[in-house]
Amino acid sequence: MAAIIRSLRSGCYQNLPGMITCVEFEDFILDYLEGSLPKRQRIIFEIHLAVCRECRDYLTAYKKTIELGKRIFEGTNASVPESVPEDLIAAVLAARSSAE
Amino acid sequence: MNLGGPIDKLRFLSARSSSRIRSCEERNGYRKSQLIERKLVGRALEPSEKSEQELVQRLKDKDPAAFEIFVRAHAGSMLAVARRIVRDETIAEDCVQEALLSVYRNIEKFEGRSALGSWVHQITVNAALNQLKKQKGRKELSLDPLLPMFDDGSLRVEPRVQVDQTPEDIVGNEKLRKYVLEQIESLPDPFRVVLILRDIEGFSTSEVADFLGDTVAAIKTRLHRARSALKKLLEPIWSEDR
Structure with a gap:
């Protein structure tokens, strides 16, 4: 039964006007998230998003991943401000002097 | 709204290149302003425009005290950037040293079109990428x-x-x-x-x-x-x- 439903869905996505497949949807994720898809393309993208649960779930997790990636360095010793080894500063200042 | 038939779908699929070029242009404008406001480096000193101009001028005059102020203000954030790219503390420190000396040598080229921190950020990234190229290949997972x-x-x-x-x-x-x-x-x-x-x-x-x-x-x-x-x-x- 599941195979029949998948086959029907695939047929709809490939053949109905204004529909795209999951593979085509994948190609436009980057531009969609950056708001750079032209209006018509964005609507077609969003129709697929509305009818395809797998792509909806995928996009949700994809967006969360980007957000997490951006935030993961905040509030850690990998973000600023942080202490700098004094010997590094001394080495830079010494190298500057010798470069004169 | 008529979403069109095969022709519209074809247009949609063939619009990839143009939409990508357009998105790049649009994003450039947006990102450049974001770059200037970037927190990662530019906030280290939080200079007023005037104090930054003064610091830049002193750096151009090769004032050693100004260079030390600059180093202390920016080295921490530069180190953080380099660490993220090269993943090795010693190599990251080498990158920072190389980048700071590059700033000192090339400060004449800084025209003040962006914040000093943004310019320094780019120099640091370049130094880190150069170091990364020198690193031996490591075992990496298959994507x-x-x-x-x-x-x-x-x-x-x-x-x-x-x-x-x-x-x-x-x-x-x-x-x-x-x-x-x-x-x-x-x-x-x-x-x-x-x-x-x-x-x-x-x-x-x-x-x-x-x-x-x-x-x-x-x-x-x-x-x-x-x-x-x-x-x-x-x-x-x-x-x-x-």
Whole structure:
């Protein structure tokens, strides 16, 4: 039964006007998230998003991943401000002097 | 609204190139202003425009005291940037030293069109990328099993991911935070670097392309693959039942 439903869905996505497949949807994720898809393309993208649960779930997790990636360095010793080894500063200042 | 038939679909599919070029142009304008306001480096000193101009002038005059002020103000954030790219403390320090001396030698070329911090940020990234090129290849995981899969009918084949946790929850959990950092580090360098530069350092796609000497289209493909792979690697942490 599941195979029949998948086959029907695939047929709809490939053949109905204004529909795209999951593979085509994948190609436009980057531009969609950056708001750079032209209006018509964005609507077609969003129709697929509305009818395809797998792509909806995928996009949700994809967006969360980007957000997490951006935030993961905040509030850690990998973000600023942080202490700098004094010997590094001394080495830079010494190298500057010798470069004169 | 008529969404059109095959012709519209064809237009949609053939609009990839033009939409990508347009998106790049639009993003450039947006990203440049974002670059100036960037927190990662530019905030280290938090100078007023006037004090920054004065500092730049003193650096151009080769004032040693000004250089020390500059080093102390920027080295910390530069070190953080270099660490994210090269993943090695000693090499990161080498990058910072190289970048600071490069700033000193090339300060005459700084025209003040962007904040000093943004200019320094770019120099640091370049120094770190140069160091990364010198590093010996390490064993890297294959990206292919981490990329999205589709069946013969072009339908997505994905196990359902239950997203219970927010990024805040994960960032606030030391064990999970460490796990995420490890997964980012595990990505192959060509993908990891694009992800770091674009999503974490906040450079535009075209700026990343300039840094890496690659095309915008290639960078976009790599960014998408890097994000997709990271999404797969992070799937276990989103559910509370993990």
